[in-house]
Amino acid sequence: MKEMTNNSQQIAACGLYCGACKKFLNDKCPGCKENDKASWCKIRKCCQEKGFNTCAECDKDVKECKIHNNFVGKIFAFLFNSDRTACIHYIHEHGEEAFAEKMAKDQQMTIKRK
Numbered sequence: 001m002k003e004m005t006n007n008s009q010q011i012a013a014c015g016l017y018c019g020a021c022k023k024f025l026n027d028k029c030p031g032c033k034e035n036d037k038a039s040w041c042k043i044r045k046c047c048q049e050k051g052f053n054t055c056a057e058c059d060k061d062v063k064e065c066k067i068h069n070n071f072v073g074k075i076f077a078f079l080f081n082s083d084r085t086a087c088i089h090y091i092h093e094h095g096e097e098a099f100a101e102k103m104a105k106d107q108q109m110t111i112k113r114k
Helices: 036-040 042-050 071-080 084-094 096-106
Strands: none
Touching (some): 036 042, 071 084
């Protein structure tokens, strides 16, 4: 198993922190940015097309974005108690480095829903 590190390159476009994901740490997934099999992810595709690392770079409010708040994302949020919108807001306010540091310190791949 890989050691969890503070690495902003391991932040997915949607705001998840792949650096704390068990599949990533067990070398079963390269992380969302490097995973060519994740071509189904509309958020990843949108960010790649715009040249963004994450949705935090977009001018559109993430709460209003239909791509970020799609059906698959809502299911994911329910199953994993994930608040990806809070992740994007945290990145927007504090930066990618601070977010990666927080997630690595908390050993979480997402900010939990309240």
